[in-house]
Amino acid sequence: xxxxxxxxxxxxxxxxxxxxxxxxxxxxxxxxxxxxxxxxxxxxxxxxxxxxxxxxxxxxxxxxxxxxxxxxxxxxxxxxxxxxxxxxxxxxxxxxxxxxxxxxxxxxxxxxxxxxxxxxxxxxxxxxxxxxxxxxxxxxxxxxxxxxxxxxxxxxxxxxxxxxxxxxxxxxxxxxxxxxxxxxxxxxxxxxxxxxxxxxxxxxxxxxxxxxxxxxxxxxxxxxxxxxxxxxxxxxxxxxxxxxxxxxxxxxxxxxxxxxxxxxxxxxxxxxxxxxxxxxxxxxxxxxxxxxxxxxxxxxxxxxxxxxxxxxxxxxxxxxxxxxxxxxxxxxxxxxxxxxxxxxxxxxxxxxxxxxxxxxxxxxxxxxxxxxxxxxxxxxxxxxxxxxxxxxxxxxxxxxxxxxxxxxxxxxxxxxxxxxxxxxxxxxxxxxxxxxxxxxxxxxxxxxxxxxxxxxxxxxxxxxxxxxxxxxxxxxxxxxxxxxxxxxxxxxxxxxxxxxxxxxxxxxxxxxxxxxxxxxxxxxxxxxxxxxxxxxxxxxxxxxxxxxxxxxxxxxxxxxxxxxxxxxxxxxxxxxxxxxxxxxxxxxxxxxxx
Amino acid sequence: xxxxxxxxxxxxxxxxxxxxxxxxxxxxxxxxxxxxxxxxxxxxxxxxxxxxxxxxxxxxxxxxxxxxxxxxxxxxxxxxxxxxxxxxxxxxxxxxxxxxxxxxxxxxxxxxxxxxxxxxxxxxxxxxxxxxxxxxxxxxxxxxxxxxxxxxxxxxxxxxxxxxxxxxxxxxxxxxxxxxxxxxxxxxxxxxxxxxxxxxxxxxxxxxxxxxxxxxxxxxxxxxxxxxxxxxxxxxxx
Ligand code: HEM
Ligand SMILES: [Cu+2]
Numbered sequence: 001x002x003x004x005x006x007x008x009x010x011x012x013x014x015x016x017x018x019x020x021x022x023x024x025x026x027x028x029x030x031x032x033x034x035x036x037x038x039x040x041x042x043x044x045x046x047x048x049x050x051x052x053x054x055x056x057x058x059x060x061x062x063x064x065x066x067x068x069x070x071x072x073x074x075x076x077x078x079x080x081x082x083x084x085x086x087x088x089x090x091x092x093x094x095x096x097x098x099x100x101x102x103x104x105x106x107x108x109x110x111x112x113x114x115x116x117x118x119x120x121x122x123x124x125x126x127x128x129x130x131x132x133x134x135x136x137x138x139x140x141x142x143x144x145x146x147x148x149x150x151x152x153x154x155x156x157x158x159x160x161x162x163x164x165x166x167x168x169x170x171x172x173x174x175x176x177x178x179x180x181x182x183x184x185x186x187x188x189x190x191x192x193x194x195x196x197x198x199x200x201x202x203x204x205x206x207x208x209x210x211x212x213x214x215x216x217x218x219x220x221x222x223x224x225x226x227x228x229x230x231x232x233x234x235x236x237x238x239x240x241x242x243x244x245x246x247x248x249x250x251x252x253x254x255x256x257x258x259x260x261x262x263x264x265x266x267x268x269x270x271x272x273x274x275x276x277x278x279x280x281x282x283x284x285x286x287x288x289x290x291x292x293x294x295x296x297x298x299x300x301x302x303x304x305x306x307x308x309x310x311x312x313x314x315x316x317x318x319x320x321x322x323x324x325x326x327x328x329x330x331x332x333x334x335x336x337x338x339x340x341x342x343x344x345x346x347x348x349x350x351x352x353x354x355x356x357x358x359x360x361x362x363x364x365x366x367x368x369x370x371x372x373x374x375x376x377x378x379x380x381x382x383x384x385x386x387x388x389x390x391x392x393x394x395x396x397x398x399x400x401x402x403x404x405x406x407x408x409x410x411x412x413x414x415x416x417x418x419x420x421x422x423x424x425x426x427x428x429x430x431x432x433x434x435x436x437x438x439x440x441x442x443x444x445x446x447x448x449x450x451x452x453x454x455x456x457x458x459x460x461x462x463x464x465x466x467x468x469x470x471x472x473x474x475x476x477x478x479x480x481x482x483x484x485x486x487x488x489x490x491x492x493x494x495x496x497x498x499x500x501x502x503x504x505x506x507x508x509x510x511x512x513x514x515x516x517x518x519x520x521x522x523x524x525x526x527x528x529x530x531x532x533x534x535x536x537x538x539x540x541x542x543x544x545x546x547x548x549x550x551x552x553x554x555x556x557x558x559x560x561x562x563x564x565x566x567x568x569x570x571x572x573x574x575x576x577x578x579x580x581x582x583x584x585x586x587x588x589x590x591x592x593x594x
Numbered sequence: 595x596x597x598x599x600x601x602x603x604x605x606x607x608x609x610x611x612x613x614x615x616x617x618x619x620x621x622x623x624x625x626x627x628x629x630x631x632x633x634x635x636x637x638x639x640x641x642x643x644x645x646x647x648x649x650x651x652x653x654x655x656x657x658x659x660x661x662x663x664x665x666x667x668x669x670x671x672x673x674x675x676x677x678x679x680x681x682x683x684x685x686x687x688x689x690x691x692x693x694x695x696x697x698x699x700x701x702x703x704x705x706x707x708x709x710x711x712x713x714x715x716x717x718x719x720x721x722x723x724x725x726x727x728x729x730x731x732x733x734x735x736x737x738x739x740x741x742x743x744x745x746x747x748x749x750x751x752x753x754x755x756x757x758x759x760x761x762x763x764x765x766x767x768x769x770x771x772x773x774x775x776x777x778x779x780x781x782x783x784x785x786x787x788x789x790x791x792x793x794x795x796x797x798x799x800x801x802x803x804x805x806x807x808x809x810x811x812x813x814x815x816x817x818x819x820x821x822x823x824x825x826x827x828x829x830x831x832x
Contacts, residue, residue: 016622023800120630123799188641196634199624207621226637230644234652238762246747247758249656262747265660265755270652277648558621 036122042107049100056091068500070481082151089154101289112538115203131186138179145171158250205558212562217292228281235274276327290427301377302369305563315354348398375449379430390419411471442524459506665751695724706808722778
């Protein structure tokens with residue numbers, strides 16, 4: 001084990017520490033249910049997130065039914081509509097996207113891509129999943145309590161979140177806050193594991209600058225989450241106290257139904273600050289893993305090394321850092337001092353620079369690439385298009401004077417769905433088509449996949465693109481119905497009906513995806529160990545799907561970065577990371593590896 | 595890995611900032627000297643710092659937003675002992691006890707590295723005792739305030755936010771201390787039963803026991819003490 005191997009830039013050091021002690025499962029329960037294997041935990045996270053995501057999807061249909069055909073469905077009253085909005089938004093952002101990217105992809109990919117046998121603390125990692133599941137169950141429970149789930153909007157702004165006029169004020173809001181606190185506790189346990197594993201448990205030869213960008217995205221997002229969730233946690237605890245004990249952290253003096261409430265002296269704006277100090281980084285917590293994964297998908301399926309790897313890494317890190325100083329761009333209409341607005345608009349626009357660098361680098365990777373238009377690649381391209389679209393409208397909303405009239409209109413709904421709804425979801429799909437063969441040993445059916453892609457991509461455009469126009473007309477967001485409003489032309493109603501029909505079709509296409517996931521388990525084409533001929537370590541495992549401990553007897557040794565595709569002078573069109581350097585003679589002038 | 599490194603290369607490693615650069619551009623580990631458990635604890639503490647930071651900033655904000663006068667802490671937290679009126683006396687003692695516990699904790703870590711089972715156990719227990727004493731005094735203070743009519747939602751001295759912030763923040767900190775005491779007791783038991791000497795696997799995690807756990811628990815303990823200093827300064831002295 002300790003003989004020196006040679007990598008691209010010198011000898012590869014010997015192992016510094018002994019191998020990790022793995023907990024060994026005894027029997028079915030500890031293998032598949034209370035498993036401490038990060039791969040199983042990753043799958044558990046993913047399936048739970050998909051299941052709760054289905055709830056959020058159905059809620060979006062119900063909302064669209066109401067918006068497209070107001071008054072037709074008697075069971076959707078205004079109360080229910082607000083509850084649907086709230087649960088849809090919160091589930092999508094936190095319980096689906098965050099959990100799926102970090103808990104799902106993170107758990108499955110981090111140890112495999114780094115050549116580790118598992119996460120560093122498998123027991124804590126297992127706890128992380130079960131607490132997440134508990135958080136989901138508490139959230140679901142709020143549908144069944146008296147008064148139903150909270151209708152406060154996913155931002156949960158006080159004072160209205162806990163006043164009697166808001167649906168779910170009795171139980172729903174309490175369960176929502178408790179569930180969020182649980183989610184944060186569970187996430188912290190997993191998150192600490194992801195970070196320590198990346199920093200301290202890489203295999204020989206795996207330097208930080210040889211890690212696939214997927215890992216960089218997940219690492220940065222996890223660090224951000226560990227620093228941003230505390231603000232939400234504190235906000236949730238104090239709001240809970242305001243609601244349950246009658247403290248006045250966030251509650252000013254109020255008169256409700258002609259009666260003065262017992263609250264007084266609190267600061268509603270404080271909650272907004274706490275919420276958005278979490279809320280804005282949250283956007284990047286789901287975007288950075290998406291950035292990373294998309295980079296790897298593009299490079300692999302265009303058979304070309306990623307353009308500007310170092311720049312990509314630094315862009316991820318810089319975006320992560322900057323996103324902690326822009327939160328108040330969500331509060332331009334809260335009456336803040338113009339100087340603050342100026343500051344936050346400036347920082348917001350600065351983030352556009354590293355983000356644009358990433359987009360250019362993706363395009364330059366594709367340039368002259370040998371693009372295979374398979375399903376993961378299609379979704380990766382779909383991501384670039386929708387993300388750029390949402391990013392451009394973000395430039396509008398980042399400016400105070402443009403945001404003030406657009407705030408709380410459908411334009412905002414269009415913007416954030418493009419940038420943090422559709423775009424990351426595209427990557428989740430792309431990633432699933434890409435790694436499903438490793439997880440199950442079989443390919444997902446690509447004909448079904450293509451139908452799924454085109455309906456989802458075109459459908460998402462048909463749904464959200466017209467919403468920009470509705471927003472410019474002045475159609476407000478979070479309205480149960482707009483009725484006869486003079487500034488909204490009748491054609492807007494037809495447009496709403498059209499959007500709703502497309503939303504149902506897009507939803508149906510997701511059923512096809514779920515069917516594909518199950519059908520391919522038995523009928524998918526045999527994948528073999530490395531169907532995409534990819535370089536990263538997870539495709540070089542001795543078994544597919546990888547067994548417990550991932551690597552058989554010997555850990556892999558890494559000799560090169562993750563992007564040796566079509567290296568000039570090398571016969572094979574890809575060189576896996578764990579392949580020793582070819583003898584000098586085979587390499588044409590200079591070493592292609594950086 | 596959590597156990598000792600395979601070989602010692604301290605002699606050949608670069609020093610100072612160069613060593614940081616070298617470590618971060620190397621493979622396998624970014625912190626060459628630190629075990630997984632220690633790195634994990636540091637990152638957790640960083641995250642926890644943000645929690646306490648948010649609590650304290652929120653406290654400052656509501657203290658400024660409320661329109662009612664803020665109670666005078668030296669008066670509210672004064673005790674009558676033997677006829678003498680002593681402002682902040684209890685807090686002074688509590689702070690002294692907690693800081694002392696940091697001292698005993700540091701000594702425990704030292705003896706743990708010398709594998710001195712008896713002294714380590716004794717010092718860890720002493721630290722836990724100081725911690726329990728702190729929580730006990732905190733409970734006394736809570737009950738005194740509650741008797742005087744201070745509630746999270748109101749109090750006779752002025753702004754309602756006083757009780758709200760006080761109970762929330764000291765409660766959250768006290769929970770941290772209590773958890774720390776439980777951890778210390780578990781560790782003391784393990785040391786005493788030679789579980790670290792024999793590298794016995796842990797009950798839940800199945801990982802080998804090792805004296806380093808004393809140090810990791812110590813990191814947590816010092817952190818909780820440090821947080822108290824901020825609470826003390828911002829709540830009682832402001
Ligand atoms: C089929 C896909 C989707 C459809 C048809 C859809 C539809 C809607 C609708 C109609 C609203 C309410 C707009 C309003 O009147 O204010 C909404 C709100 C929202 N959606 Fe979606 N959505 C979809 C996917 C997603 C995804 C993937 C995310 C993940 C980020 C997401 C996040 C949100 C958020 C955060 C809100 C705001 C909730 C609030 O105002 O409190 N949606 N969505
Ligand atoms: Cu933002």
